[in-house]
Amino acid sequence: MNQHAERTAVQVRQGAVAPPNFDAYIPLDTDTVADRLSAYSAVAGQLGGAPADWRVREVGDGNLNFVYIVEGPEGSVCAKQALPYVRLVGESWPLPLSRAFYEHAALIRQAEDAGQDAVPEVHIHDGPQALTVMENLAGHVIWRGALIERQRHDTAAIVLGRFCADTLFRSSDLALDPALKKREVALFSGNDALCRISEDLIFTDPYHDHEMNAVTPGTEDAVAEMRADTVWRVAIQEWKWAFMTRSESMLHGDLHSGSVMVTPPGGGERVRVIDPEFAFYGPMGFDLGAVLANLWLNAGAQPGWGEGWQDQQNWVLDQGGRFWDAFAARFTDLWRTERRGEAMVDRVLRDADEAALEAMLARIQNDALGFAGAKMARRIVGLAGVADLRTIPEMDARAACEIRALRLVGHLVKEAAAIGSVAAATDMARDLLRPRGAAT
Amino acid sequence: MNQHAERTAVQVRQGAVAPPNFDAYIPLDTDTVADRLSAYSAVAGQLGGAPADWRVREVGDGNLNFVYIVEGPEGSVCAKQALPYVRLVGESWPLPLSRAFYEHAALIRQAEDAGQDAVPEVHIHDGPQALTVMENLAGHVIWRGALIERQRHDTAAIVLGRFCADTLFRSSDLALDPALKKREVALFSGNDALCRISEDLIFTDPYHDHEMNAVTPGTEDAVAEMRADTVWRVAIQEWKWAFMTRSESMLHGDLHSGSVMVTPPGGGERVRVIDPEFAFYGPMGFDLGAVLANLWLNAGAQPGWGEGWQDQQNWVLDQGGRFWDAFAARFTDLWRTERRGEAMVDRVLRDADEAALEAMLARIQNDALGFAGAKMARRIVGLAGVADLRTIPEMDARAACEIRALRLVGHLVKEAAAIGSVAAATDMARDLLRPRGAAT
Structure with a gap:
């Protein structure tokens, strides 16, 4: 029995058991960050020098929060603070500060279950300020951006497969004492506002004429076809039911390629998972499906990015298989x-x-395919589309890529069990995601 | 929209959100009950007269608690108090007092969701004393006893079918706001000790040589066959996984025929559900399966009770179909x-x-069959076997009934999806539960 297993066996789960009171919350800005951080001795020590020497940059490119990189004479940190609303939309869309509590709870569990190398190390978490100061992942970039630039990180799929196995297995009834697992379910059940975003944006809004959808010109017919398909609409609601009712494992909850950071590809490349504020207890296949979905979206976008697309698309599609195989092996x-x-x-x-x-892996694989389809559709039709597709310069090419991707989605969402494996789905993707007439 | 729907729409769920502190807990006995109850004015008013006039009887025939009937000049009440251990086994098997809190939480929700007629009305709940004083169901008997005496309550199956639909639907994501439903899941997740009893006694202990099993002489080969069957053992662990991970609805959690009380059969017969201390969020099919299991166990026992068994067995088997149909209609x-x-x-x-x-009802029906099989096996092989079988006077006849019932269990647990309906399972039961050579 390794040390991890000993620890889970005696039921250690770190941290507070409920979100704090946020009455004293004060939002930071670039002018106030240094002063605030100087109050945390662990952080001040990390940075060195005096607050006046610290350089502060706001770098948040996510949809929800503000993120500051703070550099001092001796080191740097990353400070992430939740806002009482959705950054992408503004104050008209309130969102509870408690998401910072759940993100921190998830971060320390992921470090425990998958190793500290898998996620940023937390220096301090100030609960009432909804603020987490953590390791600055200097030299890392967002994997989505690297994929769009056709960089090839050969270890990313494998690291993510292992990460999923470690976090999903070790937070489940396969590993934890059942009383502890039920306490964990209860803890994360408070993250309902973030779950609600997923329930709406992934499983609901894309399937009717919702004001927040963003349908690319030229794809209207394909979107209309999807919404007219009764089998598709029943299937997506069944995946939603699974998402809402199956408390299998602590999920990252938003494991797309924008939640992964990488150092330059090649020898010694590093891969980290960030931003688990959507963490909750749900079906294992959901996190796996998120990774597959974002690979397949990128693969689908490749023809839109011109010459060399076939070779890159094949490489990206191969990563889906390598991801699943690494997960299954671990x-x-x-x-x-x-x-x-x-x-x-x-x-x-x-x-x-x-x-x-074998039966359990088959079930998880089936779920991963269905959730991959659900996640893809949401990033094609709904709010917060992926840059992989949305930044294709030619509108016709972009529409063609999205239409092809939607065709794959239909199969995944409606026929996950019949497809049966990531390998078979990859073959299907290879066939469906290339322009008609192009060789594979 | 009826009044109930209005209420759930605005998210009213009554009662405390966590179990109380039990430091001041004092167990009652027949000598102290009257004095204690006199302190609750609502109860004293119900009984009339003075405590010295009250007649106290201990009537608990369940496995876990003490239950007192208290009769006064003007009325009677039922007082149920949890003990810090399992009554059936004794102080060597501790069990938390918090189960009284969960039972009360379930009782008031069941009354809200299925109507006050469905369950005993609560007069007072004294949290720190793990004590609930409720309506005395005078004139009612336990349905299991009535079934063993071959009484025929024609409305019981229908009332229970409606009860299951009301409680399972209205506590699920089909009816509740998702944030409220997640709070409910969190609330009942604290009832882990009672869940653990089900996890052990239903899904684990019968399948290996556990000291608490009780195998009837003559059935050893059938039990050994069950335990040697790898498909059976994988299947029962998959049902356990479903039980542990699928937070669909607030379940009664122990809905056997001993948790149902009935007045004499015929015009005006009444049916009440009692004892929901195993309440938690689990798969809808589990409660449905419990009802079916106990009907099928009784049907299986009929040949052991001699002459007239065929007619009674047919009647009992018909009730399973009527139960499902009433559930599905509601x-x-x-x-x-x-x-x-x-x-x-x-x-x-x-x-x-x-x-x-249609797809959801098919899934629930499939689950109901599998859980029915799981519940049957537990009552044949495990601790706390059912009286329907255990009190058959002739040991050979009893063993024969149990062996036939176990054969049905194998089909249910391993082939629920292939059987596909309660109607088909009933036909199978009609075939398998009669002595070889007997006509149906």
């Missing part, structure tokens, strides 16, 4: 060595243990 | 009139609404 390893929860217990399974593993 | 009605949650939303489903209902 999950298998954990199944065989750390299955100390009360689900799938060895005293019942005994020699049927590998058969049960 | 669920359909609620689906069409009270679907105000964020699952299966009308703005997406639109004209696919009935197709989605």
Whole structure:
């Protein structure tokens, strides 16, 4: 039994059990960050010098929060503060500060379950200020941007597959004592406002004429076809039911390629997962589907980015298979060595243990395909479309890419069980995501 | 929109949000009950007269608690107090007093969702004493006993079907605002000790050589066959996974025929559901399966009770079908009139609404069959076997009944999806639960 397993076996889960009171909350801006951070001795020590020497930049390119990089004579940190509203939309869309609490709770659990290397290290979390000061991932860029630039990070898919296996397995009834797992479910059930965003933006709004959708000119017919398809609409509501009711594991909850940071590709490249503010207990396949969806969206966008698209599309599609294989291999390893929860217990399974593993991986794979489809559609039709598609300069090319991607989505959402594997879905994607007449 | 729907729409759920402190807890006995109850004016008023006039009887025939009937000059009440251990086993098996809190929380929700007639009315709940004083169901008997005596309550199956639809639908994401539903999940997640009993006794212990199992002499081979069957063991662990991870609805959690009380059969017969201390958020099919399981166990026991068994067995088996049909009809009605949650939303489903209902009922029915099998096996092989079988006087006849019932269980647990309907399972039960050579 490794040290991790010992710890989970004795039920250690760190941190507070409920969000704090936010009455004393004061939002920061670039002028006030240095002064605030100087109050945290651990942070001041990290930066060195005096607050007047610190350089502060706001770098948040996400949709929800403000993020500051603070550089001092001896080091740098990243300070992330939640706002009482959605940054992308403004004060008209309020969003609770408690998301900073859940993000911190998830960050420390992910570090525990997947290793400190997997996520930014937390220096301090100031609960009432909805503020987390953490390691500045200097030298890292957002993976989505790197993918759009056709950089090839060969380890990213594998690191993410292992990350998913570690976090999903170790937070589930396969690993945790059932009383502790139920307490964890209860803890994250308070993150309902962030869940509601997913419930609306992924599973609901794209399927009717909602004001926040953004339909690319030229794709109207494909979108109308999707919305006219009764099988599709029943299926998406069934995936929503699964999302809302299946408390299997602590999910990252928003594991797209914009939540992954990487150093330059090649020897020694590093991969980190950030921004788990959507964390909650849901179906394992949801996080897996998010990774697959964002790879397939990028693959689908490649023809829109001109010459060389085939080679890059093939590379990106291969990453989906490598991601799943890394997940399955690591999950298998954990199944065989750390299955100390009360689900799938060895005293019942005994020699049927590998058969049960196979059945579970098949179920998770099926879910991953369906959720991948759901996540793709949302990024094509809904609010917050992906840059991979939205920044294709030629509108006709962009529309053609989106229409092809939507065709893949239909199969994934409606026929996940029949497709049956990431490998089969990858073949399907290779076929559907290229312009008609182009060779694979 | 009826009044109920209005209330759930504005998110009213009564009662405290966490169990109290039990430091001041004092267990009652028949000598101290009257004095204690005299302190609650609502109860004293109900009984009339002075405590010295009150007659106290302990009547608990369940496995967990003490239950007192208190009769005064003007009326009577039922006082139920949790003990810090399992009554059936003794102080060696501790069990938290908080189960009284969850039972009360469930009772008031069931009254809200299914009507006050469905459950005993609560007069007072004394949280720190783990004590609930409620309506005395005078003139009622436990349905299991009535079934063993071959009484025929024609409305019981129908009342229970409606009860399940009302409580399961109205506590789910089909009806509740998602934030409220998540709070409800969190609330009941504290009832982990009672969930653990189900996890162990239903899904684990019967499948290995556990000291608390009670295997009837003569059934050893059938039990050994069950435990040798790898498909069976994988399947039961998959049902356990569903039980542990699928937070669909607030379940009663122990809805066997001993949790149902009835007045004498015939015109005006009344049916009440009691004892929801196992309440938690789980899969809808679990409560439905519990009802079916206990009907099928009784049907399976009939040949052991001699002459007239065929007619009674047929009647009992018919009740399973009537129960499911009543559930499905009521669920359909609620689906069409009270679907105000964020699952299966009308703005997406639109004209696919009935197709989605059909798919959901099929899924619930499938689950009900699998859980029925799981619940049956537990009552044949495990701790707390059912009186229907255990009191058959002839040991050979009893063993024969149990072996036949176990054969049905195997089909239910392993092939629920293939069987597909309660009607088909009933036909199967009619075939498998009669002695070889006997006509149906």
